Amino acid sequence: DIVMTQSPDSLAVSLGERATINCKSSQSVLYSSNNKNYFAWYQQKPGQPPKLLIYWASTRQSGVPDRFTGSGSGTDFTLTINSLQAEDVAVYYCQQYAATPRTFGQGTKVEVK
């Protein structure tokens, strides 16, 4: 199984500042045949289902604010939240879909400092 490891487990950021979450996969999720990273980011608020933010490592899902940016390739990925807003307080998960079983990171909790 591909193991997804996020860092940090939690972080506190001031409103308007940048939050950076990292995710590392135990093996590459980049397919050379199409040069795509089979990798996604989700946001989950308490009592709600996860919400897809980013897929193909850097493609923003429709309706997601452009302060959310995904980057990285191969085994190392980053979610950047520019100018953190109060509504961004949530747990963020990474996921790989390069192989079955699909696997998620353990989550990173983002709070306001």
Added chain:
Amino acid sequence: EVQLVQSGGGLVKPGGSLRLSCVVSGFAFSSWSMAWVRQAPGKGLEWVSSINAGSSYIFYADSVKGRFTVSRDNAKSSLYLQLNSLRAEDTAVYFCARVHYGDYDYWGQGTLVTVAS
């Protein structure tokens, strides 16, 4: 508007069974693969099972293989998860989700399954 409406959770004794349902509207259900993902209380997300549009490709997590069965009825725009031989460690909120490219772009509201005596 895309909607995935779940039902069927509840309290069940160890060894018992339960059937979860997910009724979909707002998109052509018969054209999309679907999945179940669960989340134990206070824990992260765990993929459980996936089924393709024609039910010809079905996959399970090792933790549920042989105990859970995923199915779908395209005529009813419905996805199901039959949970048998339930264990305490199966206690979780179960989400149905539409498979996008392997990620999940639409999710149900979740239904809680509690396995306890």
